[in-house]
Each structure stands twice: as C-alpha cells, then as structure tokens.
Amino acid sequence: MSKQLPPFQRFLDVHRDVVWRFLVSAVGPVEAEDCFQETFIAALRAYPRLRADSNVRGWVLTIAHRKALDAHRGRARRALPVADPVAVDGRAQSAAPAPDEALWEAVGELPDRQRSAVVLRYLADLPHRDIAAAIGCSEEAARRSLHEGLTTLRKVVPA
Numbered sequence: 001m002s003k004q005l006p007p008f009q010r011f012l013d014v015h016r017d018v019v020w021r022f023l024v025s026a027v028g029p030v031e032a033e034d035c036f037q038e039t040f041i042a043a044l045r046a047y048p049r050l051r052a053d054s055n056v057r058g059w060v061l062t063i064a065h066r067k068a069l070d071a072h073r074g075r076a077r078r079a080l081p082v083a084d085p086v087a088v089d090g091r092a093q094s095a096a097p098a099p100d101e102a103l104w105e106a107v108g109e110l111p112d113r114q115r116s117a118v119v120l121r122y123l124a125d126l127p128h129r130d131i132a133a134a135i136g137c138s139e140e141a142a143r144r145s146l147h148e149g150l151t152t153l154r155k156v157v158p159a
Contacts, residue, residue, distance in 0.1 A: 003052040008044055015057060016040075018124050019064045025104065025119045026068035035067040042067070058130040065116050065134050072112065106156045107149075113137070114149030121146055 005011070019039055023032040042063050050059065107118055113135055120131045132142035 005047070005050060005052050005054075005056070008047050011043075011047070011056060011060075012040060015060050018057070019060055021123045022061060022064050022119055023068060025107070025123050026065070026116065027071045028108075031071045035064065035071050038067045038070075039064045055130065055133065058126070058133040061120060061124060061126065061130070062134040062136070065120075068116070069112060103153070103157050106153050109156075110149050110152060113141075113145045114152065117142055117145040118149040118153070 006014075016036075020032065020036055023035045023039070026032075027035055039060065043060050046063075050056065107115055110118065116135045117131050120126045120134055121128075126134065128139050128142050128146070131146065132139040135142060135145070137145070
C-alpha cells in the first residue's frame with residue numbers, strides 16, 4: 001500500500017502555526033500576514049507534485065524561508081515615507097528595549113542564514129537536518145550558521 005499525502009486542508013491545519021511563528025519572528029507581524037499567504041499559495045500550487053514520502057514540514061518551512069527572504073529584500077528596496085523623521089529616529093529614543101525585544105532585535109540583525117537557522121531551531125524546533133533543507137545548505141553549514149548566530153547573540157544581548 002503506497003503512502004499518500006493528506007488533503008491540503010489537513011496539511012494546512014497541521015503546519016500553519018509553526019509557519020506563522022517562523023514568519024512573525026523572521027519578518028515581523030505586519031509582513032508575516034502577506035508572507036504566510038504567499039507561502040501557502042505557493043505550497044498549494046506545488047502540493048500535487050510533492051512526493052508522498054517527503055518531509056512536508058521541512059518543505060513548507062523552506063517555502064516560508066524563501067518568502068521571508070523576499071520580504072527582507074523588498075523592504076530594503078522600499079522607501080518608507082513618514083511625516084516626522086525625528087519621531088522614528090531610533091537614536092532619539094532613550095528607553096532601553098525590554099529583554100525579549102532586545103533579543104529579537106538582535107536576531108533580526110543577524111545575516112539571513114544565521115537568523116533563519118536560529119529561528120528554525122528555537123521557534124520551529126527543527127533538527128539540523130531540517131534546518132539545512134529549509135535554508136538550502138548542508139547539515140554542517142546549518143550547524144555552523146546556528147553556532148555563529150548564537151555566538152553573535154551572546155555577545156550583543158546581555159544575559
């Protein structure tokens with residue numbers, strides 16, 4: 001008896017929370033909505049071609065990772081108009097961010113691969129093999145990216 005993929009709705013129900021958490025941590029809550037929709041639209045289009053023995057969790061997180069990268073690239077190309085530039089100037093703020101905010105700001109400043117490795121490990125609870133598949137590298141490179149990301153975070157975020 002050959003294994004079959006579940007109906008797409010069941011697949012969506014099982015994986016939506018982990019994809020949502022990954023995207024919120026990767027791109028923030030505002031852009032996460034668009035990335036979430038784009039992720040599952042792309043998954044829906046490709047789902048019929050997916051092999052039944054595929055790691056569907058790693059597969060959908062790979063799609064989400066690519067959508068997050070697209071969002072970061074798009075953000076870098078967009079100018080954001082503001083009425084009062086001084087009001088959004090981070091240098092003018094005197095209050096220190098809360099510890100969790102400081103940590104997630106530091107995660108957001110990591111290079112793409114390190115940020116994705118940290119988020120996939122600690123929010124999606126993926127093993128190194130699945131992190132490697134999601135970010136498109138070898139398992140050893142995924143381990144290295146995670147290690148380098150954590151080393152950087154330990155330096156910039158007080159314990």
